[in-house]
Amino acid sequence: MANSSGNNDFFTFPHPVNSSVVRSVAICVVVLSSITIIFDLPWIMLFIAYGFIARVLAGPRLSPLAMLSLKVIVPIFKLPYKPIPGPPKRFAATIGIVVSIVACILEFAFQLTTAAYVTLGILIFAAALEGVFGYCIGCKIFEVLMKVGVIPNSICEKCANLD
Numbered sequence: 624m625a626n627s628s629g630n631n632d633f634f635t636f637p638h639p640v641n642s643s644v645v646r647s648v649a650i651c652v653v654v655l656s657s658i659t660i661i662f663d664l665p666w667i668m669l670f671i672a673y674g675f676i677a678r679v680l681a682g683p684r685l686s687p688l689a690m691l692s693l694k695v696i697v698p699i700f701k702l703p704y705k706p707i708p709g710p711p712k713r714f715a716a717t718i719g720i721v722v723s724i725v726a727c728i729l730e731f732a733f734q735l736t737t738a739a740y741v742t743l744g745i746l747i748f749a750a751a752l753e754g755v756f757g758y759c760i761g762c763k764i765f766e767v768l769m770k771v772g773v774i775p776n777s778i779c780e781k782c783a784n785l786d
Contacts, residue, residue, distance in 0.1 A: 637682045638709030638779075642757065643702035644683070645712055647692035648674075649754035652719075655688075656747045660740045665730045668743065672723035679716045710779035715753075715761025722746045 652671060659667040674688045683689030696702070722745055730739035752758040768774040769783060776783035 633684065634681050636679070636709050636713045639706035640682075640709045640712050641693075641697070642705035642707045643697050644689065644692045645707070646754050646757060647696045647702070648678075648686075648688050649750040651688045651692065651696075652750040653747050653754055656743050656750070660743060663736075665736065665739065668723060668727050668730060668739065671743075671746070672720065672727050675716050675719040675723055679713055679720060708779050708781045711759065711762035711765040711782055714765040714774075715749075715759050718761045718764070719746065719749075722749075 652674070655667055655671055659665060659671070670687075674686045677685035678689055683693050722742060726739045726742040726746070729735040729742060749760045752760060765774065765779075766782065769776065769779070
């Protein structure tokens with residue numbers, strides 16, 4: 624919880640979030656992940672993993688892709704502000720952390736490049752669904768976990784009422 628001076632506000636996740644920004648970031652993840660595989664540039668996976676970690680910890684503030692989307696892509700293309708609940712997106716980004724870190728471990732700890740790129744392919748698939756169609760696999764998992772009581776309704780009351 625933030626104190627009255629706002630010192631703890633830096634490490635917060637926005638709620639709601641702008642769907643246009645989220646989808647733009649997802650397209651950026653698809654592009655970077657594809658470049659990683661096509662040109663065999665595994666170090667880019669570190670940047671991708673950092674981006675997911677930054678977004679989960681502090682929303683767009685520390686994420687170069689989120690800032691690019693928020694400050695450049697969305698304004699240039701005049702994408703609309705479409706508020707959507709933040710907690711499911713944060714959950715989805717947490718899954719992105721896991722997948723991207725697994726890819727990094729496969730590559731940098733075990734030199735299993737093919738396995739790392741297959742794992743990155745999973746990320747490409749999920750991010751493409753979000754970026755192109757606005758379909759968030761992680762958000763659907765979040766929704767199921769709320770329905771079965773693993774995630775309490777208090778985490779996202781707006782999400783609990785979506786049926």
